Amino acid sequence: xxxxxFFFDASALAKRYTPETGTDTIDVIFDNVSFERLMCSAIGxxxxxxxxxRKRNDGRINARDFSQATLYFRQEVLAAxxxxxxxxxxxxxxxxxxxxxxxxxxxSTDALVLASALEVAQRLRTVGDDLVLVASDQRLxxxxxxxxxxxxxxxxxxxxxLASFIEx
Numbered sequence: 001x002x003x004x005x006f007f008f009d010a011s012a013l014a015k016r017y018t019p020e021t022g023t024d025t026i027d028v029i030f031d032n033v034s035f036e037r038l039m040c041s042a043i044g045x046x047x048x049x050x051x052x053x054r055k056r057n058d059g060r061i062n063a064r065d066f067s068q069a070t071l072y073f074r075q076e077v078l079a080a081x082x083x084x085x086x087x088x089x090x091x092x093x094x095x096x097x098x099x100x101x102x103x104x105x106x107x108s109t110d111a112l113v114l115a116s117a118l119e120v121a122q123r124l125r126t127v128g129d130d131l132v133l134v135a136s137d138q139r140l141x142x143x144x145x146x147x148x149x150x151x152x153x154x155x156x157x158x159x160x161x162l163a164s165f166i167e168x
Contacts, residue, residue, distance in 0.1 A: 003129045004150070004165040005037040007117045009110070010047035011136040012154055013040055016076070017048065017069040018055050022136060022154030025162060029134070029154075032166050035076075035083035041116045042088050043109055045077055087116055104143035114143055121149055132165050 006029055015026040029038070040048075049070065056066035077084050096118075097111035106114065114133075121131035132150040135141050144151045152162060 003037070004132050005039065005124055005129060006033060007120060007131055007133050008038070008040045008044065009113050009133065009135040009137060009140060010044045010051060012134040013044065014048045014051040015154060017073045018052060018061055025154035025159065028159065028162060029166070039085035039087055039120065040077070041113050042086055043112055045086050047109065048073060087120070100143060104139065104146065106139045106143050110137060110140040114140065114147065117144065117149060118147055
């Protein structure tokens with residue numbers, strides 16, 4: 001039986017901490033999947049924090065909501081005791097992300113996220129599990145699909161599609 005692990009890009013993970021379209025769907029993942037099966041790249045984690053700061057600075061969230069959001073983010077994703085995996089990106093091999101930038105017309109952060117997700121998926125597949133990339137960025141989603149990754153968009157994909165990943 002395939003067990004899916006969930007690799008979040010920042011556009012999807014930020015929905016957990018600041019309300020927007022797709023937040024309820026991200027909450028379903030967090031409520032029904034063990035943290036050992038949840039992950040993001042280190043650069044993605046930094047981008048989530050930046051998204052929170054940007055929303056506070058432009059008035060979409062107030063200072064209290066910012067403090068609460070970043071507290072929860074630190075506890076769930078960054079805390080030493082959390083089972084949520086924050087993966088460092090290997091800078092030793094930049095050729096693959098550079099290829100993704102050229103072939104798929106994605107930005108450098110998305111190329112690093114895609115390379116990391118593909119590396120994790122390859123490892124998981126050796127033990128019979130798989131990976132789904134959770135993102136809202138359309139270019140990244142198209143690139144992931146072209147590279148053979150399962151993907152899920154919390155803004156547009158159905159709860160039924162999500163259930164199939166959660167249940168395996």
